[in-house]
Amino acid sequence: MKASIERKPLRPASTQALVGREPAPESEPMFDLIELFFFAYRDFVGDADRLLENYQFGRAHHRVLHFVYRRPGLAIAALLDILKITKQSLNRVLKQLLDAGFVEAREGATDRRQRLLFPTAKGARLAQELATLQSERFRRVFGELPPEARETTVDFLLAMVNAPDREKVRAHLPPRRRRRQHTEDDAA
Amino acid sequence: MKASIERKPLRPASTQALVGREPAPESEPMFDLIELFFFAYRDFVGDADRLLENYQFGRAHHRVLHFVYRRPGLAIAALLDILKITKQSLNRVLKQLLDAGFVEAREGATDRRQRLLFPTAKGARLAQELATLQSERFRRVFGELPPEARETTVDFLLAMVNAPDREKVRAHLPPRRRRRQHTEDDAA
DNA sequence: ACTTATACGTCAGCTATATTGACATATTTC
């Protein structure tokens, strides 16, 4: 044994915190939401992770395949912008997906420098399988919650996205059934 | 240029998808939610990431510090169970937090094998700063949504957590104000 | 008291995902 993690000085110690917890004003950090978001996301991606193992793929592959499936004909630059990673990072993962025949690249019709990405039949199948698996969790969840919950959740998640990307994301959402809501602009 | 990513065979290609999109039955994958969850979480953790850079810490440090702050007196095994990582993975990160004086370990009072973790004053400050930053995003979001949205969101996120952990997580939530809701059991 | 189980730490080596920086090549645009 050596450095910092050791059994030596250590005051006897009680279970009491070093930091007291106050009654909590309204501007307090929202620890509950922070933790819930962490746990929820951890378990959400965990579903897919297990399935991906059968293909020797990781989360990075999943993300690429997902967006290629959802936005067929996506160019590299657009994909990089979505994933917010560098092209070098993308390259390894994309190459594996291409080699394994889950994605294919075609020369851009108007701009021949571009390499447009499409899922193959095999890739589409896996993308669907993954999405179905993750959707099962959503379906269970919304089955347990009141019917408005789904719409509220979409609103919540969308609002969580940074403004610059929000509209791009909204554009890929399914059209929304105009519903009676809380909005004041109903009168307009 | 070499392997898979090349400019050679490639049929001319149109922008059209290989995979058709059907009118969508009710059992369709919920792509909208899947993507929204991804984007929302990506931007949510991005806030903290930027702050962490000033300390030469990463997300892993953030998670450890957060849970040590929230559950002062946490034992190693309990922390591992929360994070779902191995002790070897935790070790490097925890050692750095101990060495840098953000967390301290004390010998367990009843079981002296245990090493109970506490935030130092400095660690508590950083944990609060990070939580405050992330809470600002939540506060903006719920400011834009109807008042019930927060409660619905908590319900949604909690339901997303795997059942085995759900109760443990709920136990750390602030007590909930009994509110008039949609529930049918009101009559009871 | 002896044995076994538990809680933790550590060494070594490995993988996946990401980064920065520099440079190459094809194609489009000005």
Place this chain on the structure above:
DNA sequence: GAAATATGTCAATATAGCTGACGTATAAGT
């Protein structure tokens, strides 16, 4: 023709995780 753009690639590095094996202190079971 020159410059900008879209992409690929090489090399080095960082972070966060993993498995496997082993060590040590303490607690619990018999």
